[in-house]
Amino acid sequence: MNAFEIIGGKKLKGEIQPQGAKNEALQIISAVLLTEEKITISNIPDIKDVNKLIELLGDLGVAVERLSKDTYTFEAKYIDLEFFKSDTFKSKGGSLRGSIMIVGPLLGRFGKAAIPKPGGDKIGRRRLDTHFLGFEKLGAKFVYDAKESFFNVDATNLQGTYILLDEASVTGTANIVMTAVLAKGITTIYNAACEPYLQQLCKMLNRMGAKISGIGSNLLTIEGVTKLGGTEHRMLPDMIEIGSFIGLAAMTESEITIKNVCYSELGMIPDVFRKLGINFELRGDDIYIPSQKHYIIDTFIDGSILTIADSPWPGFTPDLLSIVLVIATQAKGSVLIHQKMFESRLFFVDKLIDMGAQIILCDPHRATVNGIDKQYKLRGISMTSPDIRAGVSLLIAALSAEGTSTIYNIEQIERGYQDIDTRLRALGAQIKRVDGNGPSH
Numbered sequence: 001m002n003a004f005e006i007i008g009g010k011k012l013k014g015e016i017q018p019q020g021a022k023n024e025a026l027q028i029i030s031a032v033l034l035t036e037e038k039i040t041i042s043n044i045p046d047i048k049d050v051n052k053l054i055e056l057l058g059d060l061g062v063a064v065e066r067l068s069k070d071t072y073t074f075e076a077k078y079i080d081l082e083f084f085k086s087d088t089f090k091s092k093g094g095s096l097r098g099s100i101m102i103v104g105p106l107l108g109r110f111g112k113a114a115i116p117k118p119g120g121d122k123i124g125r126r127r128l129d130t131h132f133l134g135f136e137k138l139g140a141k142f143v144y145d146a147k148e149s150f151f152n153v154d155a156t157n158l159q160g161t162y163i164l165l166d167e168a169s170v171t172g173t174a175n176i177v178m179t180a181v182l183a184k185g186i187t188t189i190y191n192a193a194c195e196p197y198l199q200q201l202c203k204m205l206n207r208m209g210a211k212i213s214g215i216g217s218n219l220l221t222i223e224g225v226t227k228l229g230g231t232e233h234r235m236l237p238d239m240i241e242i243g244s245f246i247g248l249a250a251m252t253e254s255e256i257t258i259k260n261v262c263y264s265e266l267g268m269i270p271d272v273f274r275k276l277g278i279n280f281e282l283r284g285d286d287i288y289i290p291s292q293k294h295y296i297i298d299t300f301i302d303g304s305i306l307t308i309a310d311s312p313w314p315g316f317t318p319d320l321l322s323i324v325l326v327i328a329t330q331a332k333g334s335v336l337i338h339q340k341m342f343e344s345r346l347f348f349v350d351k352l353i354d355m356g357a358q359i360i361l362c363d364p365h366r367a368t369v370n371g372i373d374k375q376y377k378l379r380g381i382s383m384t385s386p387d388i389r390a391g392v393s394l395l396i397a398a399l400s401a402e403g404t405s406t407i408y409n410i411e412q413i414e415r416g417y418q419d420i421d422t423r424l425r426a427l428g429a430q431i432k433r434v435d436g437n438g439p440s441h
């Protein structure tokens with residue numbers, strides 16, 4: 001097992017290029033299963049979750065060719081549906097959240113699919129009802145084997161219909177869309193998630209011959225077609241990485257330029273960081289963040305304490321709340337962080353409290369942060385990363401802290417952030433990879 005050792009308190013400087021978006025990549029790569037023709041995808045992040053999914057597709061029979069570090073071709077001509085029965089599938093399929101999105105396309109194209117209960121972050125209950133209720137509406141039957149934690153789905157005749165999703169699930173919407181594009185007739189999905197990830201997926205599917213309208217809204221209309229063809233696709237920059245780098249600059253008083261951010265796709269993310277008092281400018285399509293000693297959290301118009309909460313897109317993404325929380329610890333002012341979606345994603349604040357941050361965890365969903373306005377620095381400590389975004393938040397805290405910190409379980413961070421230590425060192429960070437399992441508790 002690896003750990004990061006970080007000597008904090010150093011200002012960073014320079015330019016950083018965000019990787020391709022992890023959560024888009026997981027959808028887009030699953031969609032290659034919808035056609036026997038070749039699909040070329042570029043700006044694929046070289047991260048654990050994505051590499052595991054690519055490996056899984058290879059095991060299923062997809063011909064995968066890596067043209068360069070970030071560009072692959074995929075050709076799903078022959079798919080081995082027997083592979084579902086193997087132990088390899090049970091262990092690999094269950095190891096990442098994104099694997100759930102192979103179900104929709106396989107069901108659409110072959111009328112059957114299976115998946116072990118997928119992994120991903122342990123950040124609370126992560127149900128899959130929306131996915132399977134959607135497949136059921138389209139005419140599929142599913143069986144959940146609770147003993148084996150395994151889902152089997154079958155359909156002889158997929159028929160388009162009206163589907164009101166029980167919640168605007170991101171991967172659920174992607175999965176149902178990927179089935180409906182090959183179902184007969186018209187499917188209407190209301191309360192659809194509409195993140196840029198999904199917009200990118202729908203645009204790619206249309207280039208493959210699908211007929212999807214309403215892209216970017218919560219009402220998608222899909223006219224089923226019988227066959228889809230090949231295409232080319234380029235991933236957007238990862239908006240969660242972009243937000244993480246804004247946070248990093250603010251906490252470490254660094255002057256950083258984040259290159260080629262596709263600003264128009266960032267929704268309200270920039271506004272939320274501005275509410276925390278962070279200054280930055282848009283230069284072309286780059287975000288330039290000057291070194292700033294102090295940043296002051298806004299209040300609401302009536303002077304009351306600001307709340308930053310997550311909600312489905314175009315609301316603020318839950319994946320950036322941990323970053324927002326850590327930035328607030330060094331700001332002037334207070335903020336209530338309300339993590340509405342996940343019930344175990346704020347527990348990492350204990351580590352920030354150990355580092356000297358002023359935070360009250362009100363309940364599993366809410367934490368109040370009293371920013372200390374850099375009156376003193378956080379202290380470096382040893383800690384274990386509980387999930388991907390908490391991990392990066394702790395990394396940012398460690399880079400801003402006085403002294404040495406060690407972060408264990410960095411596999412969590414590395415499932416979503418490409419070469420993060422190398423890229424941070426290029427900005428002047430003192431971070432190195434060391435061996436270590438960390439504390440057992």
Ligand SMILES: CC(=O)N[C@H]1[C@@H](OP(=O)(O)OP(=O)(O)OC[C@H]2O[C@@H](n3ccc(=O)[nH]c3=O)[C@H](O)[C@@H]2O)O[C@H](CO)[C@@H](O)[C@@H]1O
Pocket residue numbers: 023026097098124125126127167168169170171172312317318319340341342
């Ligand atoms: C691989 C991938 O793409 N993962 C992302 C995806 O996960 P994923 O697609 O698994 O997440 P969902 O959108 O299904 O749901 C996330 C959580 O929010 C709750 N929920 C969802 C919708 C809603 O209207 N109300 C509500 O409370 C769900 O019950 C669940 O607890 O979307 C999440 C929410 O943006 C992100 O955190 C994950 O990084």
Ligand SMILES: C=C(OP(=O)(O)O)C(=O)O
Pocket residue numbers: 022023096097098119120121319388389416
């Ligand atoms: C929670 C996340 O990922 P996953 O859904 O893959 O666990 C995330 O990217 O923040």
